[in-house]
Amino acid sequence: xxxxxxxxxxxxxxxxxxxxxxxxxxxxxxxxxxxxxxxxxxxxxxxxxxxxxxxxxxxxxxxxxxxxxxxxxxxxxxxxxxxxxxxxxxxxxxxxxxxxxxxxxxxxxxxxxxxxxxxxxxxxxxxxxxxxxxxxxxxxxxxxxxxxxxxxxxxxxxxxxxxxxxxxxxxxxxxxxxxxxxxxxxxxxxxxxxxxxxxxxxxxxxxxxxxxxxxxxxxxxxxxxxxxxxxxxxxxxxxxxxxxxxxxxxxxxxxxxxxxxxxxxxxxxxxxxxxxxxxxxxxxxxxxxxxxxxxxxxxxxxxxxxxxxxxxxxxxxxxxxxxxxxxxxxxxxxxxxxxxxxxxxxxxxxxxxxxxxxxxxxxxxxxxxxxxxxxxxxxxxxxxxxxxxxxxxxxxxxxxxxxxxxxxxxxxxxxxxxxxxxxxxxxxxxxxxxxxxxxxxxxxxxxxxxxxxxxxxxxxxxxxxxxxxxxxxxxxxxxxxxxxxxxxxxxxxxxxxxxxxxxxxxxxxxxxxxxxxxxxxxxxxxxxxxxxxxxxxxxxxxxxxxxxxxxxxxxxxxxxxxxx
Numbered sequence: 001x002x003x004x005x006x007x008x009x010x011x012x013x014x015x016x017x018x019x020x021x022x023x024x025x026x027x028x029x030x031x032x033x034x035x036x037x038x039x040x041x042x043x044x045x046x047x048x049x050x051x052x053x054x055x056x057x058x059x060x061x062x063x064x065x066x067x068x069x070x071x072x073x074x075x076x077x078x079x080x081x082x083x084x085x086x087x088x089x090x091x092x093x094x095x096x097x098x099x100x101x102x103x104x105x106x107x108x109x110x111x112x113x114x115x116x117x118x119x120x121x122x123x124x125x126x127x128x129x130x131x132x133x134x135x136x137x138x139x140x141x142x143x144x145x146x147x148x149x150x151x152x153x154x155x156x157x158x159x160x161x162x163x164x165x166x167x168x169x170x171x172x173x174x175x176x177x178x179x180x181x182x183x184x185x186x187x188x189x190x191x192x193x194x195x196x197x198x199x200x201x202x203x204x205x206x207x208x209x210x211x212x213x214x215x216x217x218x219x220x221x222x223x224x225x226x227x228x229x230x231x232x233x234x235x236x237x238x239x240x241x242x243x244x245x246x247x248x249x250x251x252x253x254x255x256x257x258x259x260x261x262x263x264x265x266x267x268x269x270x271x272x273x274x275x276x277x278x279x280x281x282x283x284x285x286x287x288x289x290x291x292x293x294x295x296x297x298x299x300x301x302x303x304x305x306x307x308x309x310x311x312x313x314x315x316x317x318x319x320x321x322x323x324x325x326x327x328x329x330x331x332x333x334x335x336x337x338x339x340x341x342x343x344x345x346x347x348x349x350x351x352x353x354x355x356x357x358x359x360x361x362x363x364x365x366x367x368x369x370x371x372x373x374x375x376x377x378x379x380x381x382x383x384x385x386x387x388x389x390x391x392x393x394x395x396x397x398x399x400x401x402x403x404x405x406x407x408x409x410x411x412x413x414x415x416x417x418x419x420x421x422x423x424x425x426x427x428x429x430x431x432x433x434x435x436x437x438x439x440x441x442x443x444x445x446x447x448x449x450x451x452x453x454x455x456x457x458x459x460x461x462x463x464x465x466x467x468x469x470x471x472x473x474x475x476x477x478x479x480x481x482x483x484x485x486x487x488x489x490x491x492x493x494x495x496x497x498x499x500x501x502x503x504x505x506x507x508x509x510x511x512x513x514x515x516x517x518x519x520x521x522x523x524x525x526x527x528x529x530x531x532x533x534x535x536x537x538x539x540x541x542x543x544x545x546x547x548x549x550x551x552x553x554x555x556x557x558x559x560x561x562x563x564x
Contacts, residue, residue: 019556022495022530024052024466026101026438029065031055031536032087033077041536042090048544049552052097054162054532057084057152059103061114066100066156070148071115088157097159097558099436100152104145104418105165107132125174131290133169137179137414146421153426153433160434160463161426167415167440167451171204171408175252187406197252198392200381202400207244208326209371210351216241216366219386223379223397229257231388232366237340238265239364241348247295247323255299257389258347262301262319265345271318272296274303279327281307285506292323292349308332316342323349333361340364377401411450416461423461434463434560438497441467441480443487454487463493464561466532470499472511477519481526492561496523496531501538510538513546520551529559 031041032055045053057065063074066084077083084100091098107116107123111132116123122141124133134141149161173192174180180191199220209226216230222243230241240261246254262272274296276289289305296303303321306313308328314320320339325348337360340346346364353370355361362368379397382389423435439453440446446453456462469480484494498519502511523531533539 019554020529020559021556022052022532022559023050023552023556024054024099024495024530024532024558025050025536025539026054026056026497026532026534027536028056029074029076029083033065033074033083034081035086038083038087038090042087042094042096044539044544045096045536046094048539048547049555050533050547051095051556052099052159052532052558053087053091053536054099054101055084055087056101056103056164058148059108061107061109061116063114064148066152068148068151070144070151084152084156084158092157095557098157099160099162099434100149100156100158101162101164102145102149102152103165104163105133105136105167105169105415107134121176124168124172125176131294135174135176135179136168136418137174137182137411138176142414142418142421145418146425149422150425150429154429158433160436161422163419163422163435163437166419166437167446167449168411170449171404171411173407183407183410186410189403189406198256199253199389200379200392200395201251201253202377202379202395202397202404203244203251204376204404205244205378205380206375208350208353208373209243210241210353210356210365210367210369211371212369213367214362217386218383219388220380220382223381226371227367228378228380229254229389230366232364234337234364234366235341236343237345239340239346239348239366241351241365241367243351245324245350247292247349253392259299259301261347262299265319265347266317267301267319267345269302271315272301272303272321273314273318274305274321274323275311275325276305276307277325277328277332278307278309279329280325281506283327284324285503292321296321308335311335311339314339314344317344319345319347321347321349322352325352326350326354328352328355328358328361330358330360333358333364336360336364377404408447408450412447412452415450416452416456419456420459420461423463436464436466437462439465439467441469441471441497442483457487457493460564463564464495465493466495466497468497468534470497470534472499472502472515474518474522477522481522485526491526491528494528495559496528498523498531498533500533500543501535508538510540510543513543516543517546517550524551529561 025045032038058071062071064071065074065077067082088098108131111123116132122134124135136142153161175192183189184191211226213227213230216232218227218230220229222228228243232239274292293303333355336346352361356370379395382391426433426435437453439451443454453465469477471477488494500511500516501508
């Protein structure tokens with residue numbers, strides 16, 4: 001009887017076709033680091049009719065959520081428990097595939113903890129914005145990560161390996177001996193030394209600048225004439241403006257200037273404050289706070305983080321740093337004027353362009369208008385009539401532009417080398433294992449962080465990619481589909497990553513199911529073979545019901561691209 005029933009089911013499947021669709025979700029250790037959590041969340045995954053999970057297995061300072069001889073188990077795991085082994089067992093029982101998720105570039109914690117305490121030379125040098133990063137330019141770092149990923153693939157019944165943060169934080173120039181000498185050997189440029197750099201410099205600039213000085217003295221200008229660095233005396237106090245997004249951007253000449261400025265201000269840990277206004281945080285989120293804090297601390301000037309509601313805490317004669325504070329109330333600008341006039345000091349990093357209409361802020365900065373956003377490579381040169389910035393040797397701008405272009409090429413090559421090595425090793429170890437990556441969802445942004453995923457697809461050193469299209473704007477998602485189809489007309493190797501969270505009042509909350517459904521409809525209309533959701537923590541009962549009774553009502557087995 002059972003044999004006849006199975007034959008009937010197979011016949012029905014053959015006639016009507018089996019649903020094949022990638023229905024994936026990223027999950028964090030918080031959802032599977034104990035047996036109880038894993039049981040609870042795998043039940044929700046099954047209830048939503050998802051069929052692939054991507055559990056984070058290595059991050060946070062080089063700790064693992066699987067048994068490894070190369071990396072310590074994370075401290076939040078019960079003694080003797082194997083989170084990944086347990087998750088694989090639960091997923092297999094439900095017919096759910098598992099891909100082990102590794103964070104490769106970002107360190108995920110302070111450099112004073114974890115693997116960097118054992119290998120400080122593994123840390124990327126040059127970029128101090130935000131968290132520490134691995135220097136993927138060093139073969140020892142790439143080899144370690146390759147061996148770690150292959151160890152996981154060898155010892156666990158996972159379906160594949162998943163790269164994340166497989167990139168740099170930008171096209172920063174590292175001054176370590178290895179990178180500088182390898183770059184010299186490949187491209188012929190003389191190694192750079194931090195101690196040698198002075199203005200003029202060539203930088204990739206993102207700026208919301210102020211312009212039209214009134215009382216400000218211009219110390220340096222961009223090559224299109226807009227002020228780059230200004231200083232303004234106002235009664236007993238002073239305001240300095242660095243007119244671009246400079247915090248942590250690895251301009252050594254600027255770092256030296258900021259260090260000198262903060263010393264002249266008399267800035268200390270007791271009298272230095274980083275002001276993030278509630279208006280700016282509400283519009284843009286608290287994204288930049290940590291990066292600015294780390295930058296200042298790295299320069300030797302740790303700052304207390306405040307908003308405008310506690311400005312009374314700032315002592316007379318103290319220092320207030322405002323980085324990326326585009327929005328502030330007129331009341332706040334009035335306080336700033338009084339503070340500076342009484343002997344206070346302000347350091348602006350990227351101009352408060354959306355608030356410069358306030359007269360008090362015009363008097364503080366000595367500038368009076370927004371000079372227009374730009375993102376471009378610019379030469380920053382000392383002004384002719386200033387004596388604050390000690391000029392360096394004349395710059396060959398064409399040669400330095402070529403250096404920047406080749407540096408981006410070099411950095412991109414180092415990232416791709418890790419992808420190649422893992423792909424080659426995985427296919428040798430388990431030919432049917434899948435190697436995939438979470439990537440920036442448009443090429444322009446991917447190129448800025450040295451992530452050539454379009455090249456990986458062409459070369460065949462990745463099986464498929466999952467662009468992180470977390471936008472809430474469907475018109476932006478539509479543009480992404482057009483770009484993806486140009487790279488992969490059949491959408492065989494591009495599986496969109498969609499968000500199931502939104503940001504409201506600076507906090508992440510579950511996304512409206514209707515918006516999720518509308519983006520799934522777009523995936524269907526563009527003939528994708530499924531999608532991946534970020535992330536499991538936002539999969540609530542409302543969305544589970546919406547998926548399981550709607551687009552995911554029928555069971556499906558996971559889609560994978562054709563084997564090469």
